[in-house]
Amino acid sequence: MRLSPAGGVRLAGIDLSQPLSSDQKDAIVAAFVAHQVVVFPEQSLSREQQFAFAANFGEVEAHGAHRPADKAGGKAGDKRYAVAHVMTNLDADGNPTVRLSPAANYHWHTDKPYRARPPLMTLLHAVELPPRGGDTEFANTALAYESLPDETRRRIAGLRAVFRPAFDPSGACADHPLVRTHPDTGRKSLYLGNHATHILGMAQAEGAALLGELLHHATQRDFVYVHRWRIGDLIMWDNRCLLHRAVANYDVLRDRRIMHRSVVRGTAPF
Ligand SMILES: [Fe+2]
Numbered sequence: 723m724r725l726s727p728a729g730g731v732r733l734a735g736i737d738l739s740q741p742l743s744s745d746q747k748d749a750i751v752a753a754f755v756a757h758q759v760v761v762f763p764e765q766s767l768s769r770e771q772q773f774a775f776a777a778n779f780g781e782v783e784a785h786g787a788h789r790p791a792d793k794a795g796g797k798a799g800d801k802r803y804a805v806a807h808v809m810t811n812l813d814a815d816g817n818p819t820v821r822l823s824p825a826a827n828y829h830w831h832t833d834k835p836y837r838a839r840p841p842l843m844t845l846l847h848a849v850e851l852p853p854r855g856g857d858t859e860f861a862n863t864a865l866a867y868e869s870l871p872d873e874t875r876r877r878i879a880g881l882r883a884v885f886r887p888a889f890d891p892s893g894a895c896a897d898h899p900l901v902r903t904h905p906d907t908g909r910k911s912l913y914l915g916n917h918a919t920h921i922l923g924m925a926q927a928e929g930a931a932l933l934g935e936l937l938h939h940a941t942q943r944d945f946v947y948v949h950r951w952r953i954g955d956l957i958m959w960d961n962r963c964l965l966h967r968a969v970a971n972y973d974v975l976r977d978r979r980i981m982h983r984s985v986v987r988g989t990a991p992f
Pocket residue numbers: 827831832833966
């Protein structure tokens with residue numbers, strides 16, 4: 723059952739803490755390609771089990787140096803790091819704090835587009851949630867591309883967007899096609915959002931304005947699926963044809979929110 727015209731499908735009755743059969747894996751991949759966001763309700767799985775589930779779909783990024791205890795970082799293949807990483811608004815003492823909640827998550831974005839090989843898929847498992855709110859929104863940028871006037875499609879064909887980490891303006895950047903082609907479906911979609919700073923070979927202001935105009939188009943409500951989380955939901959989404967954002971519609975200074983996150987590597991956009 724498609725959850726909205728923009729995408730999303732719910733797959734119940736699969737226990738993701740257990741190894742998948744090849745039929746289950748095929749069904750999940752088919753649902754992912756067809757609906758871009760797959761919701762698995764009522765899942766109970768450890769961070770290690772989540773990492774193992776994600777590994778069905780490609781190379782999973784190792785648990786990085788995101789938290790003080792993990793400053794040493796990790797290498798893929800090292801068992802200590804074969805776990806989903808923890809995203810939380812709690813500080814080291816377990817108290818809600820706005821400081822650790824990355825502001826960039828509240829802007830429309832695709833994950834890590836400033837990499838040469840940006841992620842294919844992100845998985846989030848809801849472990850603790852605010853009593854209400856804390857939604858995640860997804861915008862389908864294939865629908866957005868397909869609804870552009872022909873003239874605009876011609877104007878943006880062949881352009882490359884430059885991406886730089888919004889939280890680290892001095893960080894390395896990458897450029898990718900503004901209109902990318904989905905490797906599984908052949909569908910074209912817009913690749914932009916927060917971290918996209920300008921268009922290669924175009925005046926900075928002109929490129930930024932074009933990106934702003936396209937982002938406005940891409941995130942209109944008709945193209946958006948809003949996920950209202952329930953504890954135990956595990957969702958996986960396609961970073962190649964979706965933008966997403968966290969909605970700050972909960973009290974980040976009072977309510978606890980803990981999610982476990984895994985990221986599957988992708989290939990260079992084309
Ligand atoms: Fe994200």
